[in-house]
Amino acid sequence: MKAPNHLYYSESHEWIKVEGGVGIVGISDYAQDSLGEVVYLDLPEEGQPVTKGLQFGAIESVKAASDLNAPVTGVISEVNPDIDRTPELINEDPYANWIIKIEIEDESELESLMNAESYLAFCENAA
């Protein structure tokens, strides 16, 4: 299972990467593997505010439907148009295929998220 070093991870299995005040958000390899083949994403609109820990969308696989939770508070600046049409991209590479971008309100919120090492340990415990 992969968890790249330069990302932050949430307990609900989203990752976030920060580039110039903008957070790029997707789901982890562990999440896509547990879900199985992704068939549908319920995605938000651009401009929608999101709150850390609260739902911004949903993801469905052949096995289950799960909430997508925002790892930080802010406003959605972009939604990945590719995954709407081809949700299987999430299974192919969950780190290359991001879901939304967030204009982060307060970057200090990132400190409460996990780094790759503690996230992998967290998944180990969950298994």
Next chain:
Amino acid sequence: MKNYDTLIFDLSVKGRRGYTLPKSSYKDVVLPKKLLRPAKPELPEVGELGVLRHFTNMSFKNYGIETNMYPLGSCTMKYNPKVHQELAALPAFSSVHPYQKDKDTQGLLKMVHGLQGFLSSIAGMAEFTLNSFAGAHGELVGLMVMKKYHEDQGNTQKTNVLVPDAAHGTNPASAILAGFNVVEIASNLDGTVDMDDFYSKLDDHTAGIMLTNPNTIGVFERNILEISKAIHDVGGLLYYDGANLNPLLGMARPGDMGFDIMHINLHKTFSTPHGGGGPGAGPVGVAKHLAKYLPAPRIKKEGDHYAIDWTLAGKLGQISPFYGNFGVYVKAYAFILTYGKDHLSEISKMAVLNANYVKESLKDVYELPSKALCKHEFVFNGLKDKSTHVTTLDVAKRLLDFGFHPPTIYFPLLYKESLMIEPVETESKQTIDVFIGVLRTIAEEALTMPDFVKAAPHTTIVRRLDEALAARRPILTYDQFKALDSLA
């Protein structure tokens, strides 16, 4: 003809007809152009015998309780005695009109009133309404009662309903539709409420909690009295989802556990058609202090006279045009009378015995996370030996080769490889033994020829389907099908 797979469109021959229409007597009537379709619909042109054979052959592919066992967990799929269908079809029941006067339908009203009484005494609730059309409808009505109660009490701060993460999906949906926020509470490995998490989320905003008991894992909620006290201490209400009532009949009553509101799925527990076989019924029961909120109409008994009371004052209003699905009540009423008060508990005892028998007979080859005595159902976490990578999906697909409908899989989400089995009380030991034997054979095959199991089913008309592709690019019409064909 079990392998019949012809589409009716493939039988179509241009110009063939199975009917003739009389000449129109409305020749002069010209419909406005905007109401006419631009091209004729592409309907299959097949003669009567062709249509008859087509649908008869299709019907051989049906799988139902009348062909073999249906071991779905989470949905009680028992046999419904045919005599109850016949009773419901009697002209005195089937020809009655809802606008008939009360004085002409006294016997029917007496029966409906009697069924309400039966359900109240079986469940330990003060009153029942038969207005709702299905379990989910009943849940919504129950939650609307909860909402109205809190509004009347001035409890504007009570906005949250607690729902365990292992609950049936309808629970959070009903709470949201009734205008509440859903707060999820964690479950233990055996599906019981995680009491620490429960207390951490219980506060003045809690309007109520929704529980099934026994829970989705088939385990009785041992802390139910403590949960009941705690929820009532903050002024909240306890909601019972009757989906799992089957193992409690004549043994224990939700009302005695402190539940304030509940629904019963008549189609699960009381012998009425299930799912697409509907119509359904989801009667709602309440404790005494909530009876005034039940929706209109209500059946009233004054002396020996029964009447339909349409008064709306104080009530939720109306949630069905008349009084629910009457034919369903006849079947449930007959079912309860057939067993009688002293023998209803036989249903529960047999359902629990059968479930534990299957569980104990297979736990050496399938992983059993909860070792507790189960009630009517239980959940395996896939095969015990996971080294072969044969999954629950593979086991379910292989079951098709042996002629069994697979149990519920990948629900609840508590385990990664959930295989949820409910054998119900109406299956004989012989049938159950065959089912156990097949699951043991599959476990054996998983070790000796895992690739064969992973490629199952082998004997069905279609082999392993690409479920992800079907969900991503569904082909729902013949036109879409043809377009796909021309691409290939």
